[in-house]
Amino acid sequence: GAGVSQTPSNKVTEKGKYVELRCDPISGHTALYWYRQSLGQGPEFLIYFQGTGAADDSGLPNDRFFAVRPEGSVSTLKIQRTERGDSAVYLCASSQQTGPDTQYFGPGTRLTVL
């Protein structure tokens, strides 16, 4: 079946603007994760959803970042008043269960804030 998809693949925006990044997990996957990867670095955890609820949002850098998953499937990461430091690849991953399980990663959205 289809893997994890993310849209858009690239997003260029101006400082101060609002952006939304979308993640479509694998159908039936309960767990959904958002990560951020800056150039030359490994991914860093942002937020984890178990179903519709954010079970752990401790990785969100500040209150400009927010994510939702209203129906327990598609998730949207929202960034307000973007800053140049927000430029990174935003990765989404899903897994079938919350315990130790293979995470399937999406291709990422490359966000560039000018």
Next chain:
Amino acid sequence: KNEVEQSPQNLTAQEGEFITINCSYSVGISALHWLQQHPGGGIVSLFMLSSGKKKHGRLIATINIQEKHSSLHITASHPRDSAVYICAPSERFKTSYDKVIFGPGTSLSVIP
């Protein structure tokens, strides 16, 4: 001290060579993932293991829970193996889910 360390940080090998990438971690884990990321590409999960050894094609992953160490081996390396390999142990968090901690990655370049 970092929770996850990998060695080497960078590795250049000749095509056909046997390659080993090492990972040491300090946290208690429920499982450990090995991930592959090609330049400019997405992340692919290679293995998830919690004990012993797993093999997939030319790739072999081993883990020693007592020593908190894992290795990824590539036999008969090929230029298409050139990528960053990330060791990512997952730690039980708040008793409710497993949180993945990403290592710094090992950048592998296989020369024809």
